[in-house]
Amino acid sequence: MDITRSTVFTYDSVPEHAISKKLLDRIDSLEKKLERLDKGNKPMESKVSEETINDLIANSDVDVETIFDKVTRVSIKLPNGFVLTETSGAVSSENYDKNIGFEICMEQIKHRLWELEGYKLASSIY
Template structure:
């Protein structure tokens, strides 16, 4: 059963203050010509992240990772097959939205039974499970941050 914790954005007041302080510190290190632009972008981006990523459309924090989120985070897939120790090995690498990569590989006992398509499917399923795990970790981090308010 899906449960969501409801709260309003006033709970993020302390976070917003911390963000503003961080922006001020960053502004001190930027050249005058880019201070307002860079700091404004940082502040805007951070607030959008808090509102759009952590909060659902109705002001709730989802407590689950969906298949759609897993698929959305898997940006590029590269499949290649090479020979290792006289056997074909399929390597699949997935680049996630943030640039992080996840890799898996498969091989076979008998090269006459080898299928790159099946090997790639197996690798992709393993990678989806890893991405689900990683997104679950991030969600847990987000939920624990909100509970600390």
């Protein structure tokens, strides 16, 4: 079945018990999205960009500390106040490098941000 924007659905002839609440909610959601499109709004982006992740990090407060002379802990407070914390450690303090620990933690934080932003986007679309 080909559905276009001009397709009109009516449920007057269908008994209410035959239509699930979930289906009705989904239809309402889709109708609202079509209304936004019809009003000239641009469609929502359907992917998270690297620029979005980098902007989040650039606009966040970052705290880096060394623990027990061999562990790096990086905490980042995002613009909305949410805090992520990651750690990276060496087997011994002789092998410890704070810069390497920082890079590893930031990669882990970036990975988590991709997941969180992807979830946020999927929730707004569906």
